[in-house]
Amino acid sequence: MADLLLEKFLRYVQIDTQSDENSTSFPSTDQQKTLLSLLLQELQAMGVPQAAMDEHGYVMARIPSNLSKPAPALGFIAHVDTSPDMSGKDVHPQFVENYDGKDIVLNADKHIVLGVDEFPELKQYVGQTLITTDGTTLLGADDKAGVAEIMTAVEHILQHPEIPHGDLCIAFTPDEEIGRGVDFFDVKKLGAAYAYTVDGGQIGELEYENFNAASAKIFVQGKNIHPGYAKNKMVNALHVAKEFDALLPPAERPEHTQDYEGFFHLVHCSGEVEKAQLHYIVRDHNRSKFEHRKQVIEQCAHYLNTRYGKGTVSVELKDQYYNMREQVEPHYHIVQNAIAAMERVGVQPLIHPIRGGTDGARLSFMGLPCPNLFAGGHNFHGKYEFIPVASMHKAVEVLLQLVNIYAGE
Numbered sequence: 259m260a261d262l263l264l265e266k267f268l269r270y271v272q273i274d275t276q277s278d279e280n281s282t283s284f285p286s287t288d289q290q291k292t293l294l295s296l297l298l299q300e301l302q303a304m305g306v307p308q309a310a311m312d313e314h315g316y317v318m319a320r321i322p323s324n325l326s327k328p329a330p331a332l333g334f335i336a337h338v339d340t341s342p343d344m345s346g347k348d349v350h351p352q353f354v355e356n357y358d359g360k361d362i363v364l365n366a367d368k369h370i371v372l373g374v375d376e377f378p379e380l381k382q383y384v385g386q387t388l389i390t391t392d393g394t395t396l397l398g399a400d401d402k403a404g405v406a407e408i409m410t411a412v413e414h415i416l417q418h419p420e421i422p423h424g425d426l427c428i429a430f431t432p433d434e435e436i437g438r439g440v441d442f443f444d445v446k447k448l449g450a451a452y453a454y455t456v457d458g459g460q461i462g463e464l465e466y467e468n469f470n471a472a473s474a475k476i477f478v479q480g481k482n483i484h485p486g487y488a489k490n491k492m493v494n495a496l497h498v499a500k501e502f503d504a505l506l507p508p509a510e511r512p513e514h515t516q517d518y519e520g521f522f523h524l525v526h527c528s529g530e531v532e533k534a535q536l537h538y539i540v541r542d543h544n545r546s547k548f549e550h551r552k553q554v555i556e557q558c559a560h561y562l563n564t565r566y567g568k569g570t571v572s573v574e575l576k577d578q579y580y581n582m583r584e585q586v587e588p589h590y591h592i593v594q595n596a597i598a599a600m601e602r603v604g605v606q607p608l609i610h611p612i613r614g615g616t617d618g619a620r621l622s623f624m625g626l627p628c629p630n631l632f633a634g635g636h637n638f639h640g641k642y643e644f645i646p647v648a649s650m651h652k653a654v655e656v657l658l659q660l661v662n663i664y665a666g667e
């Protein structure tokens with residue numbers, strides 16, 4: 259099993275699958291289909307009875323139950339694309355064997371070093387084999403590690419027909435990194451009662467809470483008048499925009515918050531005297547606090563309109579996604595099963611709220627409760643990405659234990 263997992267991972271990271279937020283097609287880039295097609299071929303070659311790619315590029319596969327009793331259908335999901343933040347072309351994985359706990363030189367020519375001071379989590383992997391980048395690309399462990407781990411678990415199950423399992427449902431998806439990964443996902447067709455995305459970070463990560471998310475666009479209509487004759491007439495949209503921003507609590511910004519603390523995050527501002535625009539993202543794990551944050555935005559606009567006249571400030575609020583906890587908690591056994599699967603193979607579960615969203619969060623609101631399991635990597639989306647080989651193997655073991663647990667074993 260050992261070599262097969264690594265071989266798969268190394269094969270998949272060779273294929274450039276960067277997604278592109280500026281593209282209007284789905285998947286956003288054609289190369290993603292290259293990997294999706296390869297996965298389909300490999301599933302078929304392994305002898306998975308039902309495997310297909312649909313017109314959107316989703317690859318779905320199903321291994322029917324070999325139990326004589328009913329059991330819930332279990333799904334595993336991973337995404338094939340890599341982040342637009344850094345190139346995923348010509349990835350040259352480097353192996354660090356028997357890691358000594360010191361800084362790792364990724365690229366001597368370019369002086370790129372994975373330093374222990376900056377990344378102290380390296381220390382927990384002393385003596386292990388790590389896979390890093392050569393400093394010029396990302397690695398793609400997000401989420402090709404997850405893909406390779408699921409493929410390895412599937413292969414193991416097919417090679418061992420004596421392992422009891424219920425219906426197993428597998429899906430590989432494009433465009434997760436640009437937030438469109440489940441836009442056309444057919445939950446019914448997958449046919450799982452519960453699923454897990456295998457898209458988390460370091461060994462032990464288990465996530466079933468994420469932000470509630472909205473975007474807020476603020477439009478300021480000013481009144482531009484020749485500055486020489488402006489007294490008591492001009493309304494400078496830029497100043498009103500500044501005032502708007504100053505009304506929001508400065509301590510509630512991403513740079514001052516952590517864990518369960520929500521925020522208002524100004525991501526864009528532009529304008530001139532006549533017109534200005536502010537763009538925020540609003541985040542909170544707690545649904546009522548989230549709703550309150552949106553009200554605060556409306557109240558700030560209202561206050562400024564009272565001062566500068568109706569229609570000066572208008573607000574466009576749009577919900578983006580919600581905290582999957584709402585959907586997962588009624589089926590809390592799926593979290594307990596993940597904890598049990600990890601404990602069975604000696605992995606300590608690390609449960610943290612995600613300060614972002616996941617495809618699983620959206621799937622959870624589409625009727626498929628879907629927590630997120632570790633794939634094993636660190637420092638996603640950049641050149642410092644690395645993954646310990648042992649963590650990948652543990653991830654496969656956790657998946658196999660979950661299969662076991664859902665089969666009632």
Ligand SMILES: [Zn+2]
Nearest residue numbers: 400401434457
């Ligand atoms: Zn990912």
